[in-house]
Amino acid sequence: MDQTPRSQHLHDTIEDYLHVLPQIRTGLSDQSAIEQRQQVIREKLGATAEEWSDYRWQLSHRITSVEKLSDLLPLEPGTLDQLSQVSERYRFAISPYYLSLIDPADPDCPIRRQSVPSIEELNPEGVLDPMDEEHSSPVPSVTRRYPDRLIIKVTNQCGMYCRFCQRRRLIGETDLAVDEATLRAAVQYVREQPEVRDVLITGGDALMLSDQALERLLQDLRSIPHVEIIRLGTRTPVTLPQRITPALVEMLRRYHPLYINTHFNSPAEITVEAKAACTRLADAGIPLGNQMVLLNGVNNNKYIVRRLNQLLLTLRVKPYYIFHPKTVQGTSHFWVRIEEGLEIMENLRGYTSGMAIPTYIVNGPGGLGKTPILPNYLLYIGKDKAVFRNWENKNFEIENQPNRVQHDPGHFE
Numbered sequence: 425m426d427q428t429p430r431s432q433h434l435h436d437t438i439e440d441y442l443h444v445l446p447q448i449r450t451g452l453s454d455q456s457a458i459e460q461r462q463q464v465i466r467e468k469l470g471a472t473a474e475e476w477s478d479y480r481w482q483l484s485h486r487i488t489s490v491e492k493l494s495d496l497l498p499l500e501p502g503t504l505d506q507l508s509q510v511s512e513r514y515r516f517a518i519s520p521y522y523l524s525l526i527d528p529a530d531p532d533c534p535i536r537r538q539s540v541p542s543i544e545e546l547n548p549e550g551v552l553d554p555m556d557e558e559h560s561s562p563v564p565s566v567t568r569r570y571p572d573r574l575i576i577k578v579t580n581q582c583g584m585y586c587r588f589c590q591r592r593r594l595i596g597e598t599d600l601a602v603d604e605a606t607l608r609a610a611v612q613y614v615r616e617q618p619e620v621r622d623v624l625i626t627g628g629d630a631l632m633l634s635d636q637a638l639e640r641l642l643q644d645l646r647s648i649p650h651v652e653i654i655r656l657g658t659r660t661p662v663t664l665p666q667r668i669t670p671a672l673v674e675m676l677r678r679y680h681p682l683y684i685n686t687h688f689n690s691p692a693e694i695t696v697e698a699k700a701a702c703t704r705l706a707d708a709g710i711p712l713g714n715q716m717v718l719l720n721g722v723n724n725n726k727y728i729v730r731r732l733n734q735l736l737l738t739l740r741v742k743p744y745y746i747f748h749p750k751t752v753q754g755t756s757h758f759w760v761r762i763e764e765g766l767e768i769m770e771n772l773r774g775y776t777s778g779m780a781i782p783t784y785i786v787n788g789p790g791g792l793g794k795t796p797i798l799p800n801y802l803l804y805i806g807k808d809k810a811v812f813r814n815w816e817n818k819n820f821e822i823e824n825q826p827n828r829v830q831h832d833p834g835h836f837e
């Protein structure tokens with residue numbers, strides 16, 4: 425077969441993508457503009473370069489007041505008042521680093537949309553706890569919804585409070601680490617449940633614990649023989665990459681098998697700092713996954729998600745989940761239709777590496793749990809055959825083996 429027409433045809437299938445690619449802003453393509461903004465913010469906050477790179481400085485200098493924000497970021501006249509109104513209802517906090525990623529010239533900047541409060545948050549639609557986490561909690565700070573794994577929420581603190589947060593109800597007014605006694609009781613619960621083989625430490629943000637507090641928890645969990653794997657959920661590689669210190673990864677690597685899932689939502693978050701943080705974690709042998717939330721005005725676009733997932737692979741982060749947004753009160757401006765998510769999935773398979781394709785998940789309300797959805801590729805399945813369509817919408821069928829002796833490899837009593 426002549427190769428030329430086929431490769432030309434393959435090129436044509438991504439012609440549209442190749443055309444928009446140069447217009448997709450990434451933290452790496454924007455590096456010099458980001459550095460300039462960091463310089464300005466740093467000077468205004470009176471920090472040395474060393475302080476800027478210290479996550480403790482970044483944390484203690486999170487921007488939490490409208491006055492400070494308006495000093496560091498040009499705001500539309502009139503929005504000041506709205507911002508104050510919203511921040512009375514839902515607090516905000518933005519690390520100086522994450523703030524520096526905002527492109528002030530872009531009113532629709534995806535970084536701004538995720539971090540700066542919007543008057544739309546006062547829309548009363550939605551519910552406080554759509555996942556009904558409060559009712560799947562056998563002991564305080566533990567959520568157990570599946571047979572062999574559970575989550576422990578260790579703090580309500582984050583490097584930045586995402587405006588679409590699903591646990592807004594817990595973010596409250598102040599940063600609270602879960603107290604020692606509650607953590608010990610959570611570990612004790614795990615110890616008494618031999619079928620729990622996977623423990624997910626989250627929050628808030630798991631890496632808001634100090635290295636010492638986190639190590640104590642990891643040690644306790646590792647003393648339980650039936651805990652096979654430990655996972656950490658953290659957005660710090662995105663919002664506070666300075667947190668990923670050499671000391672932290674040296675500690676973490678002693679508790680393998682340990683996995684980290686992080687939370688990039690936009691190519692604009694893929695910066696030199698984020699890349700350095702992921703490199704450090706991956707070099708410590710920690711497999712990295714990404715849990716993206718599908719968000720109106722941030723990433724509800726097939727090209728943006730394709731680029732994001734490709735860039736994540738260059739950071740050795742495997743796209744794991746795309747979550748359909750939950751109907752949390754105060755986040756209605758981020759909601760999308762299910763068709764948008766399906767279209768994004770449709771435009772990943774075939775068009776880019778299978779490694780770049782996560783599972784699209786809808787969460788069943790009231791604790792019914794993660795439920796995968798996929799464009800439909802199986803058009804018919806009968807006794808003798810099954811009919812499919814491929815990524816390019818070409819149909820084919822295969823035999824549905826009718827009459828062979830089936831061998832079951834499990835000879836279980």
Ligand SMILES: *Cc1c(COP(=O)(O)O)cnc(C)c1O
Nearest residue numbers: 567568569570573574575624794
């Ligand atoms: C998301 C979640 C998990 C982990 O689910 P995986 O599909 O294994 O990643 C575990 N417990 C609870 C309560 C969760 O919400």
